[in-house]
Amino acid sequence: MYTQALDSPGAEPRSPASAGEAERERRFQERIDRDEKIEPKDWMPEGYRQTLIRQIAQHAHSEIVGMLPEGNWITRAPTLRRKLVLIAKVQDEGGHGMYLYSAAETLGVSRGELIEQLLAGRAKYSSIFNYPTLTWADIGAIGWLVDGAAIMNQIPLCRCSYGPYARAMVRICKEESFHQRQGYEIMLTLARGTPAQREMAQDALNRWWWPSLMMFGPSDAESVHTAQSMRWKIKRFSNDELRQRFIDVTVPQAQFLDLAVPDPALRWDEASQHFITGPIDWSEFQTVLKGHGPCNRERLGARRAAHDAGRWVREAAAAYADKHRDRTGGGAERYAQAV
Ligand code: FAQ
Numbered sequence: 001m002y003t004q005a006l007d008s009p010g011a012e013p014r015s016p017a018s019a020g021e022a023e024r025e026r027r028f029q030e031r032i033d034r035d036e037k038i039e040p041k042d043w044m045p046e047g048y049r050q051t052l053i054r055q056i057a058q059h060a061h062s063e064i065v066g067m068l069p070e071g072n073w074i075t076r077a078p079t080l081r082r083k084l085v086l087i088a089k090v091q092d093e094g095g096h097g098m099y100l101y102s103a104a105e106t107l108g109v110s111r112g113e114l115i116e117q118l119l120a121g122r123a124k125y126s127s128i129f130n131y132p133t134l135t136w137a138d139i140g141a142i143g144w145l146v147d148g149a150a151i152m153n154q155i156p157l158c159r160c161s162y163g164p165y166a167r168a169m170v171r172i173c174k175e176e177s178f179h180q181r182q183g184y185e186i187m188l189t190l191a192r193g194t195p196a197q198r199e200m201a202q203d204a205l206n207r208w209w210w211p212s213l214m215m216f217g218p219s220d221a222e223s224v225h226t227a228q229s230m231r232w233k234i235k236r237f238s239n240d241e242l243r244q245r246f247i248d249v250t251v252p253q254a255q256f257l258d259l260a261v262p263d264p265a266l267r268w269d270e271a272s273q274h275f276i277t278g279p280i281d282w283s284e285f286q287t288v289l290k291g292h293g294p295c296n297r298e299r300l301g302a303r304r305a306a307h308d309a310g311r312w313v314r315e316a317a318a319a320y321a322d323k324h325r326d327r328t329g330g331g332a333e334r335y336a337q338a339v
Helices: 019-033 046-065 069-071 080-105 111-119 137-154 163-191 195-214 226-231 239-257 283-290 297-309 311-328 329-337
Strands: 268-269 275-278
Touching: 046 069, 046 080, 046 111, 046 226, 046 297, 069 080, 069 137, 069 297, 080 111, 080 163, 111 297, 137 163, 137 195, 137 239, 163 195, 163 239, 195 239, 195 283, 239 275, 283 297, 297 311
Parallel strands: none
Antiparallel strands: 268 275
């Protein structure tokens, strides 16, 4: 995707073209080291801008595609209360996508361009959303595990060096926290329910556990962007550090539910005070990233169909903007561009 425009991933910042450029990069890094926020109109190295566009766009796409697995259950939620909560959650995710596209736009890329990359299959979104939601318990497991992993990854992003991304993450994290609790509450209800409900909860944990661990990205040894992103304070922790934190808080939650984590090698290590898991099957992660996960085709197909179905709304908004441009001084036009 956009990374192709970058220097070789994980490499040192580009050798500056001039002494002036070197001086600007030095001052930029000093600002980062002082924990100052970088704002859209500030000078920034091209690699920093491109890294942020890549990460924020991938994050925005994940929120939008992430609406699909849960959206699948809105019509079949078991009670009116569950239905209301699920609709609100899925709507929140759409909102997160919108904030994030807006944050990316402050870096000089248009939302239309990013959406076109997604629909053309040239952009990444989180691997986790290429798995199917087979039963109602999957909605509980997504809230508990997927939102739980998302929070673990995203709380540090509230301190990201780029102001618009950091500020968007504050509200997103508050909402994700509610999402995580609603998921855990579904799991608790099922785990304390009938034997069939309990079995459904266990089956969902079996299927979502390993893909949730993969959400944090490749191991530190394989992660191409972490070192540079941490120097720029875009990322504050490595993929493995965040994955370990997630494991350490989630295993006791599974124990409270009296459900078994599907990992025979899982053990508590007294020396390090961490839960140690068995090996992650990274070949599965790579398969999903290459587009061959269980639902990759279905997800992109659904997004393309939604985009086509919404064409008349965009056209109507553009026509409205044209008609009222003079009267509103451009306000309606800005509205049309935003929808
Ligand atoms: N899936 O060098 P790294 C959510 C790619 S939101 C797909 O370690 P980086 C809310 C990575 O892009 C979930 N691709 O990369 C919700 C790179 O590819 P590239 C999304 C992945 O950027 C809940 C390559 O592998 N969250 O769940 C994945 O330093 C419920 C090398 O990796 C965010 O996007 C993956 N899992 O670290 C919604 C958070 N992992 O670009 C609905 C922001 C890695 O070179 C329902 N993003 N890759 O072609 C981040 O924190 C980082 O981008 C990481 C990856 C940690 C995801």
